[in-house]
Amino acid sequence: MIPATPGFVIAAPRSGSGKTTLTLGLLRAFARRGLRVAGAKCGPDYIDPAFHAAATGRPSFNLDTWAMEPSLVTALAARSGAACDLVICEGLMGLFDGVPSEAGRSGSSADVAAALGWPVLLIHDVGGQSQSAAAQIKGCCDYDPRIRIAGVVLNRVGSERHRRLVSDGIASFGLPVLGALPRSSAIVLPERHLGLVQAEETTELITRLDAMADFVEAHVDLDAVLALATRGQPNVGAHDAAPVRPPGQHIAIARDSAFSFLYPHVLTGWRDAGAALSFFSPLADEAPAADCDCAWLPGGYPELHAAQLASCHCFLDGMRTVATNRPVHGECGGYMVLGRSLTDASGTAHAMLGLLGLETSFGTRKLHLGYRDASLLADSRFGPAGTRLRGHEFHYATVTSDGGDAALASVQDAYGSLPTPSGTRRGNVTGSFFHAIAALREESGLGSAVKLPLSSKERN
Template sequence: MTAPGLLVAAVRSGAGKTTVTLGLMRALARRGLRVCGVKCGPDYIDPAFHAAATGRESFNLDSWTMEAALLGQLALRAGEAADVIVAEGSMGLFDGAPGAPAQTGASADIAAHLSWPVLLVMDVSGQAQSAAAIARGVAAHDARVTLAGVMLNRVASERHRKLAQEAIEAIGIKVFGALPRDGGIALPERHLGLVQAGETQGLETLLDTLAERIETHVDIDALLAAAAAGGLSGLARAPLDALRPPGQRIAVARDSAFSFFYPHLARSWRESGAEITFFSPLADEAPPEKCDACWLPGGYPELHAGRLAAAANFLEGLRRFAATRAVHGECGGYMTLGRTLTDASGAVHPMAGLLDLATSFAQRKLHLGYRRARLSADCALGAAGDALAGHEFHYATIASEKGLPFAMVTDAYSQEERPAGLRAGLVTGSFFHTMTKKRGRR
């Protein structure tokens, strides 16, 4: 048996899922419970906040990129040595991309696949009894999904709470609590979402404040009772096998410029027998010589371009490493492998020069969505023709990109392939964030 789970969701972004999730996680942890966080969908930032709130690593679960078997194995690991799993949805509960049934990337797919009941966070500002109609619609919309009940958020007054709660309870849906409106509680944001957990000032105090709000206004015992053990009781533990390790000893860049590294990839690589050594380019550290592959994750190199350009030991060490061993860069890592990076002010900074690429953050354009990639040639991530699944999420633009493509890529809305990224010698990179390999080849 794995730990019981509960999925925190809403009908739209901005309803308060993240602050409710973090407050609930910290409140449960303060009770002495072992809490494991889960984030539905591709997201690097929220899982780091989950880890801060619970003291345990958080995993991503995504039905568009991940096969059902991998979802089950990750959920199984999330529940190991845990008392309860708290999952945070993304966007609206039923929002996803085109895909086969149960493979749309919607949070509802995860709730259904793992039999986790849903706690619906409802922003009731500007409404009262009408909230009952929304709750009724959510409860009836998808027969696969069980609605445990509702948490009211941004309640203006006791009268407001009473009107909304009584209307919802009159249709047989439980209300677990009501959080008053408080404009002073918010997480700081930047262009890719929230500021990273490690950079958020006073995070521990904020998490405790969120927990106190939950403890004061929410029936936590009833929520724990509503959490369900899920559909994993008969699932046997098997290897994760999310993505082949790019080497036996992998150097992974990790600091404020390179932090977008999925925990499930690290877990999968380690379970495959690979070793991971972290190093910091911002501290002017080169990839360790003992390693046989280097992984530059995404992050915010555009905010630290001057420091990276001045990190001579890192850049020279990376160039030496790439002469004999595989190097792969994702998104921000890809930008760092290029010739130049132009920051938001228009200043041009020299980068590693391992790929014929120039990127700019001075003229921003959002690139967002799921991607499937077919490798153009053998590389550290697989053989030519191997299929990967992941996503793209960045504002940088390409000023110049010359050379052989890393992969041929499609999105969720078209099967038309387009070249993506670059490869040169043992160096590969693209704006594509890899989440899993896909079965077979495209």
């Protein structure tokens, strides 16, 4: 399998340079022209892909060279481009920013571009610069011989004179300038403490996306951008396993404004492995499907809805019923809801499911951020003890008590930290703050897909 659809990576020398604006504007503009275009996202971000999907009408997958094996990265890139004319992959942070690792496995945008053979379209914030911008862009072009920067779009251009000064400097080494976006405070998306507000919560989302497309189309040469897209390189080997083992044959998944952080590639992998998925809304006081054999609470923003969740008795009773004889798992926000209590930012404690002894609080915010390499401490639906899962953690909650429950996994960060217990388990119930991205097959024995018979028709 090869990622045969032409594509490119949008990257920048640093965060905050305009990658998301350019990506969403291009995705929406090409889709409006009738192209079959799909998005992808470098790294572990689970919010940007939802905006990509809204702009194009097609799913957007994460491509993560640290958490995923090379075969999975290329398989997902090929899946992204299936039946499409173009894939636009949004980078993360700065182009070369990653974590310490073996070659090609740092999680950087450059690693993704190198692995797939896609060129890079650089966007550079030229605010406060003129000719000096060319020196930084030239450095990016020369820094890593594995990748090819095929063009640049300038952002926050103050005037025609400003654009000309910057462009003349870049012309000295032959890199084409494909667009110049003027300074604008109108083309923005709302934010909150974990980054952008989720796509489904953004008011007038399509109107906002069309405004981005209009803005980009007015200032970027779309035909030249389309021409730089390149077909990918051959895959390093077929990846025939679900990225994360399906925890059941029929998985009931919470999905609403409180529970929405679940990687699209994980859901797709579960479906490909034969699992049936059904969705329910805790905020609408819905219980998981009675015939499910596993219930899953993804991450999200339960702290913003804690009082409402505490009063949703159908949801609470339904989850407790499943937990009596079937597995239940929660990630990050879902993990907190599995616990005894959740204290919101105002200091008010709300009773949660009580399926774990965990007590968490937002009374004092503390950032927990980064990759996690987890080794399971006991057999579970994710695999036998010793199975390694790679994932990512991003939250501000503080654990005030673990309730004496056993740890789920031994976890290290990407910088060689000492292994520490993480997550908890009690009976059929497990939870963790890290979001699982993929299992390492050589460690976990997941060398082939887990084929499960469908227990019921998949429902949305």
